[in-house]
Amino acid sequence: MRPNAVLLMALLIVSAGMLVAGCTAPGGDGTQPTPTETVTTPMETETPLETETPTATETTRVTTAATTAAGGGIATVEIAADNTAFDTNTITVPAGAQVTIIFDNRDAGILHNVAVYTDSSAAEEIFVGETITGPAVITYTFTAPEEPGTYFFRCDVHPQQMTGDFIVE
Numbered sequence: 779m780r781p782n783a784v785l786l787m788a789l790l791i792v793s794a795g796m797l798v799a800g801c802t803a804p805g806g807d808g809t810q811p812t813p814t815e816t817v818t819t820p821m822e823t824e825t826p827l828e829t830e831t832p833t834a835t836e837t838t839r840v841t842t843a844a845t846t847a848a849g850g851g852i853a854t855v856e857i858a859a860d861n862t863a864f865d866t867n868t869i870t871v872p873a874g875a876q877v878t879i880i881f882d883n884r885d886a887g888i889l890h891n892v893a894v895y896t897d898s899s900a901a902e903e904i905f906v907g908e909t910i911t912g913p914a915v916i917t918y919t920f921t922a923p924e925e926p927g928t929y930f931f932r933c934d935v936h937p938q939q940m941t942g943d944f945i946v947e
Contacts, residue, residue: 850874850922858882859890859912859933859940867942869931874924877905883912892918894931894944904944909935922946 853871857864857879871877883890891909896902905920923929926946933940 850876850924852876852878853922854878854880856880856882857892858884859888860884862888862936862939864933864940864942868945869942870945870947871922873922873926873946875922877918877920877922879907879918880915881907881910881918882915883910885912888912889935890933890940891935892931893934894920894929896929898930898941900930900932900934900937904929906934 851872851874853875855869855871855877857866857869859865859882862885869879879892881890881892889909889911891907893900893906894904896904904923905918907918908916910916923946929944929946931942931944
């Protein structure tokens with residue numbers, strides 16, 4: 779065989795192999811690749827969400843979830859105001875975490891917010907959320923203090939009756 783014919787034959791064999799390989803999934807066994815899910819966490823938003831007023835039979839829930847990640851992690855907290863009271867008196871988050879508070883103001887026609895301060899004097903703010911008239915839901919995002927300890931949260935409109943401990947671990 780001539781050298782050009784050998785080269786042509788080799789190219790045909792390689793091309794045929796590539797065609798056959800291209801007809802199967804990456805594993806070569808005919809199965810489809812497993813889909814993956816991407817979850818995106820917003821970093822800084824204050825977007826009001828529309829919600830329906832809960833019925834008397836619905837229960838109030840507060841969830842604090844944290845996952846470890848670079849920079850302190852992520853914490854998502856759900857908190858509600860109902861009858862001029864928060865549904866929890868303690869929020870716990872990791873130190874330095876990106877905190878998302880989903881605040882549900884269930885009091886029709888009444889202003890509320892969530893604000894976090896260094897202590898109960900409320901002289902030094904860590905975060906002050908927008909005040910909203912209920913019923914409405916808003917999402918607050920801020921960074922928790924790096925220093926572990928017990929801080930203070932409240933509704934600035936009702937600073938005596940709507941308070942709690944903001945614990946940083």
